[in-house]
Amino acid sequence: MNHPNPVYFSAEIRAIEQLAATLPDSSNLMEKAGLAAAQIARNRLLINDKTNVLILAGPGNNGGDAFVVARYLKQWYFNVTLVFTGDRIRLSNDAERTMMAWLAIGGEIRTEIPINRNWDAIIDGLFGIGFNQKKQRRLEGKYLDLIKTVSSMRLPILALDIPSGLESDNGCIYDMALRATITVTFIGLKPGLLTNYGPEYCGEILLRDLGLDVTTLLAPHVWTIDHALIPTLLPPPRLANSHKGMFGSIGIVGGSAGMVGAALLAGRAALQLGAGRVYLGLIARNAPTVDTIQPELMFRLAHELVKLKHLNCLVIGPGLGMESDAYSCVDCALSTKLPLVLDADALNLIATHTFLAQKLSHRNFPSIITPHAAEAARLLNTDVITVQNDRMAAARQLSEYFNCYVVLKGAGSICALPEGKYYLNTSGNPGLSSAGTGDVLSGMIGTLLAQGLSTEQALLLGVYLHGASADTLLRKNNGPLGMVASEIIISARTLLNRWIYNTP
Template sequence: MRNYSTAIYTTAEIREIEQLAAALPDPPALMEKAGLAAAEEARDRLLIHGRIRVLVLAGPGNNGGDAFAVARHLQAWWFKVTLVFTGERSTLSSDARHMLDAWLAAGGKIYAEIPKNEKWDAVIDGLFGIGLDRHEGRELEGRYLALVNAVNRMNLPVLAIDIPSGLGSDSGRVRGAAIRAVMTVTFIGLKPGLMTHQGPEYCGEICLHDLDLNTLSLKEPGSWMMDQILAQKLLPPPRLASSHKGTYGSVGIIGGSTGMMGAALLAGAAALKSGAGRVYLGLIAGKALEVDTAQPELMLRPVHEMFKLDQLSCLVVGPGLGMKADARFWLSSALESTLPLVLDADALNLIAAHSSIANLLRERKGPSILTPHPAEAARLLNTDTPTIQNDRMAAAADLAKRFNCRAVLKGGGSICAVSGGKRYINTSGNPGLSSAGTGDVLSGITGALLAQGLSSDNALLLAVYLHGAAADMLLKQQGGPVGMTASEIPNAARYLLNQWIHNS
């Protein structure tokens, strides 16, 4: 991503900013500025190495107006521009009509369809932008579906204006089909759909232009981008020579039922290597394991002994917990405590299945963190996975509000909902995390940061980013995401955490 900003705005918020800008004493010509910015990006980044033939697609809304301006500037710079307009002049906004008239006045031509038997070197996508989000649930069909598919079949570099056409600006959901861009030039502020769900697969490089607006003064965002710059601000302090194991807290992990011991061990190793002073595992399977020879520093206990330990700083409940009556009992016991809790895996499924347990969560006095993937979130919110994925931002906020907690909705562009209704979209991670046990590792990292004194907000945000960054480091080392395992992540996370603290 270039032209750095961390604020994220929904479509409605972008529209509000545009209206506020129009009411300024000297309102900026936003469409002209947007068209020039996109044209310059196309000229300097896309139309290189002898590429001079450009196909520009202009849709029926303001995104089409931006495209007219792009076409005019590129033609003035001696590129050969073919412009396809899919709308009617009479239905355009006044700004978009002005851009169309300026294109025609500059000698530009308009085509109603993509000319046959012609070739181009690149494509500018100005079909919809964020305008598609005005029609909730609308899928591309007919002419527009054919246009999007035709462009994708061309296998040419595409610059998308604001957001690739067919991609939901707020959701990142592909509406039947979407343009696959190598670069997206977006305006005023980042949009959620660029960064979560399917968005990263379609946007390519994201270039943000604020169009000379002081956006933050016009509208305070409710959502932000979680990146390494923010992660650096959340780190625990460097360790003092006089410190000891008690300085860094004790994590208790409840889980490890018969046949699922590995999940608890993974969480324990992650907590230990993320800096917790001591890690206790309360194993539901009881005496099934006396010591973990791979990680002998972990202190294994029958689960009932966990609640006799007065030195615990937090509890992680869920890795390998199971769904039986004893799991319900120990989860309820944890919810009745005042310790900070991290709830994952079967702890989430039990909350979804039993209203009495859900009520214990809502009524807690201590902080709680939920870490569901989309299917678990769907169970918690009594809906289905597609509904969750269709509006991930709303789902994350709903989880936090409904259960009186902090929550991360995992997946591509994980969304953290924290106190005050704020949401953060994570920018680290890769498909290598799509393997068993990685969620248990995230829970262990979160618990370790809580034990070291971070607030529940900061522990969640840092843990999610660090977890993904560790996977990114492994991806570079291993040449790709295939075969990345959960047990590799704690070592990478430990290395990065030490580097970040040292460099800070």
């Protein structure tokens, strides 16, 4: 099944629920969701039928799901304590039915967590996708106190749909959120699970579609980049009768004084991931003319490199600097017909000079920009907090304004395509939070473009491979500390060969 998972915003999930309710064979989605969650709790969190379970049921439909979970666990002989935080007379019809079914089997409803009691696991059914910062503004009062109390227990938590306090559309936390061990999400994935704080707070994410053929009910425009997608992105195995001219020539421009290493990292990544020829144009005066670690790299003067006729792709920005020579190189690069990957100081120059920004937005040839949050904020003339508070919107605005492909880097990197498609990356870890990893990513995307992949393929494969390489190192090193950019290159080369040639 080489299809990525669709991702839906909360409003789209509501629309799918309404459409599902009109189907002739539809049955209660709340009942199905609660049963699915109860089965996961029983199989993954609860030790035996003597386990004590604390269930938090909120005021909306997420609370209705929690009542169903409570009912099944009680029927399976677990010791269940249910705390309901809402108003019974304001429940939806479906949620009220689940509450009455809970009471009918002898279930009790508490309004506060009992003191001097111990539990083994917690089911979080407080908010789900019903928590929307624009409506609720902030967590406060009893809800904030409740989340503080539960967080202090340090127990395994199963979150229903999304951890309470985490915003489902953008992954923001505005006051506090529960940190789940497992999150079971219903119908479809949500952006907030996968980007910003989502990867940190959701734990293991399990999707239950509740028997719906979701994409036929509502066509998605956001997907995940995951391993299922990778076979559709890979270049073909190489023929025995091949030569370097078949695998592209890539130019990399950057490396101002004190930042030569950035360009070298991008060049080494491009070479070791398969480019036939890699040229480096360094800005720094008295820059080296050979890389003794990677002598296969070929050096040219920066202003000459951007004019080479036989290049298939140009990467500009790693360690570029902000001086006049750097400006001239970016200006010249934007005038070429080559596919471009623009990173780091190339983006800062575009953000600083309106002429360059307009030139990028009017290009008729493929352009990929790779900003982190601070660079995105400069390009959008805003601040980092605004970008992080709605990463999906920021990626969309960048793509639309500059008429280009975008990867907004960070936890759950977001790829935005000019035609309005979006992808959320599922690979990567904190080990990538070190100097030079962005330069490696630029070289990786560039080399895939030079080898003939489409812009979309090169972007998606490069972003996923970059994160997956770090994940491999995470397992090898037993953690993210000390992971360095040059290691990513070697790990990525091994993985890419493994994927293309199907080797163990």
